Amino acid sequence: MDKLLSLCMIVKNEEKVLARCLESVQGFVDEIIVVDTGSTDQTKAIALQYTDHIYDFEWINDFSAAKNEAIRRATSQWILVLDADEYLDTDQKDELRTFLSKTDSDLPIGYVLPIYNFIETIQSGKFLESTAVRLFPNSPNLYFERPxxxxxxxxxxxxxxxxxxLTLFHTGYLAETQLEKEKSSRNLNIFKDLKSSKNFTEYDYFTLGNEYLGIKDYKKALYYYERALTKNAETLTIFPFCRYQIVLTLIDLRRYKDALTYIEDNIKRWPQHPDYYSIKASVYENLGLYEESIDYYLTAIQKAEDYKGKDDRFWLITPTLGTHTPLSSLVRLYQRAQNIPQAVYYLTKLVNLNDNDHLSLFRLLNLLIQNESTPSILTFLGKIFNFELPQHLNKLLHVSLLLGHKELCQFFYQECAKHNIALQPYQVLYYAVIFNDQERFNKILTDNKELTNSGQVNKLLFYAAILWQDNTYGHYLSESSNEDDLSLLLLQNIFNTLFDSHESDEEIIFDINFIVTLLIDLFKMGYYDSYDWLIQQYPLYFNILANLLGDYFYNHNQIQLAVDYYSLLLKNNQLSGPGYYHLSLIYLNQGETTEGLSYLQTAIERCPEQATWYILYANYSPSSAHRDTILQKYRNEFHQYCQIEVIQQKIKS
Structure with a gap:
């Protein structure tokens, strides 16, 4: 065989991800074999752009049969198997080909590759690591079995x-992917046929548990995970993963006592890894044990930093439990305690960990702009980002636009121009809105009519119409060719009722989340008159809007603004349970315990389902009849938590 490496794939309806996969193998492989099991979209047309070796195969509920058909057609010395929702680390191309050219392909060898399974978004950097044999010699004696x-x-x-x-990245576990492809329904049918053969192994019970966990049938998932934990399973590679999934499932079922029992045993089994310290911290946080939670998150970070193994793998299941999870949780807990320096410290660590974490960067800058000058913020950012790199400048401009911060926007906009960085038209539109430049806004909109009817631009049209009191921007919302787009129809109706005269408030079409988003952004950009105008258009909904705005300002550390809204709502007896809770935190964090407990008691009365609020009350309240009454209610409502020893200590009389 003259060729070194063949890529073999089976696909069905993979038009959204296939090109990314095939692009990633360019320079790695000498031929691409694609076996299609019944695509009805553009999958085969996309594959044709990369290879002529495309073959149809009738799907018979058997992945092995389809994969064996693909590897049967390979003509290289080695075979690499990928799924369409996977892609390669392109930096490893030369190393891989050199390795394969020097390795004996006559041996019955299978190379186990690390697979990073993204579990939120690709940008989040959060993943679970798994492994699988994906690289092996092209031999008729090597084949796949099991359906x-x-x-x-x-x-x-x-x-x-x-x-x-050789690192593989896998996006198939992202929630939107699961919904689109209905993988679990297909896989459960295959498992049903497999079970009838009475040839089920621990591995099958484990993977069946994963399928039920994927569709949030936690009780069935737990049942099959526990079936997988036989004595023999302790020798299998699935063993730590199965125990991990059991803990997650127990947490989803809110069986925290049982979860903690597993966690303690897992810490004894694997004390050197951060994973279960971080998970224990998350359980404590769910229970309202915030100080204890902080201690365990800090322990998880320390375990990751102190690990002295023979390789750099400090984690047992996933590195995020020693990095992103405890760091982001500490940010949340310190912000809750209004300890802003500590929140900034851990947000900085998050951004240093992953400079593509736009959410952490946004939250970091949102705190900094409230307390620091623009020059000091730019000096700080210069230590993390390279202002000479186009991708860094574009990223910083994007976040500055979202913050509505004029000085940062102006700096990074000018830097992008200085480095000849092409901006997206919507970014220029955003910039024009922030700087009240209607002429520039209109020019970009006229020159780029294809922009209309995207979510970002539609929101900017509302800003423009409100800011410049010009209802002609509504015409751009009406140019959609998709009459079935309900979200766009809703926006059109909101726009029309907002700018057309109407006789009564009952006629107003209202989307609470969209209007709150507009209000918040107008406030961030400093358009206070426009903010007031918009909120005055919805007098019937003022109390709802005020509660949501107060909660937003509180959660973004703009405490005085939050208190202003909460005070107004208190006068009208319209403050919500979360508002009372936030007021209680403000007073408790300032050492004004009596007022804080008074607000907290009302919050609990308004929202008795909030278990963590009772624990906060127990932490601060002295012995009294009020305390006994509230904690007895906790025992009645959350009796299952009262079996946990640390909770028992908190709520004892």
Whole structure:
């Protein structure tokens, strides 16, 4: 065989991700084999842009059969198997090809590759790591068996498994992907056929538990995970992952006592890793044990930093439990305690950890602009980002636009111009709104009519119409060719009722979340008259808007603004439970315990389902009849938590 490496894939309706996968293997592989099991979208047309080796295969509920068809057609010495929702780390191309050219392809060997499974968004950097044999010699004696979660086997004996550090990135576990592809429904049907053969293993019970967890059937997931934990399972690679999934499932079921029992045992089994210290912290946080939670999150970070293993792998299940999870949780807990310096400290660590974490960058800058001058903020950012790199400047401009901060926007806009960085038209529109430049806004909008009917631009049209009191911007909302777009129809109706005369408030079409977003952004940009005008258009909904705005300002550390709204609502007896809770925190954090407990008691009366609020009350309240009454209500409402020893200590009389 003259060719070194073939990529073999099976696909069905993968038009959204296939090109990314095939782009990532350019320069890695010498041929691409694609077996299609019944696509009805543009999958095959996309594949044709990369290869002529596309073959149809009738789907028979058997992944192994389809994959064996693909590897049967390969003509290279080595085979790489990928799913369409996976892609390679392109920096490893030369190293891989050199390695394969020097390795004996006559041996029955399978290389186990690390797979990073993203669990939120790609930008979040949060993932679970798994492994699988994906790289092996092209031999008729190597083939796949089992209809689902297929395994590579050797016809004449045992296959030799070795690790190789070629990183695969997998997006198939993202929530939107699961919804689009309905993978779990398909896989459960295959498991049903497999169970009827009475050939179920611990691995099958584990993967079946994963399927039920994916569709949030937690009780069935737990049942199958526990079936997988036989004595034999302790020798299998799935063992730590199965115990991890059991803990997550118990947490989802709010069986915190059982989860903590597993967690304590797992800490004894794997004390050197941060994973279960971080998970224990999250359980304590869910219970309202915030000080204890902080201690365990800090322990998790320390465990990750102190790990002295033979490699750099400090984690047992996922590195995020020693990095992103405890860091972001500490930000949340310190902001709750109004300890802003500590919140800034851990947000800075998050941004240093992943400079593509736009949410952490936004939250960091949102705190800094309230307390620091623009020059000091720019000096600070210069230590994290390179102002000579286009991607860094564009990112910082984007976040500055979202913050509505004029000085930062102006600086990064000018830096982008100085470095000849092409901006997206919507960014220029945003800039024009922030700087009250209607002429520039109109020019960009006229020159880029294809922009209309995107979520970002539609919101900017509302800003423009409100800021310049010009209802002609509503015409751009009417140019959609998709009459079935309900969200766009809603925006059109909101716009029309906002700017057309109406006789009664009952006729106003109202989307609370959209209007609150507009109000917040107008406030951030400093357009206070426009802010007042908009809120006055909805007098019937003022109390709802005021509660949400007060909560927003509180959560973004603009405490005085939050108190202003809460005070107004208190006068009207319209303050919500969360508002009372936030007021209680403000007073308690300032050492004004009597007032804080008074507000907290009302918050609990308004929202008795908030278990953590009772624990906060227990932490601050002295012995009294009020305390006994509130904690007895906690025992009645959350009796299952009262079996946890640390909770028992908190609520004892």
């Amino acid at each position: 689902i979660h297929e395994q590579l086997v050797y016809r004449n004996g045992e296959i030799i498994n070795k690790n190789y550090p």
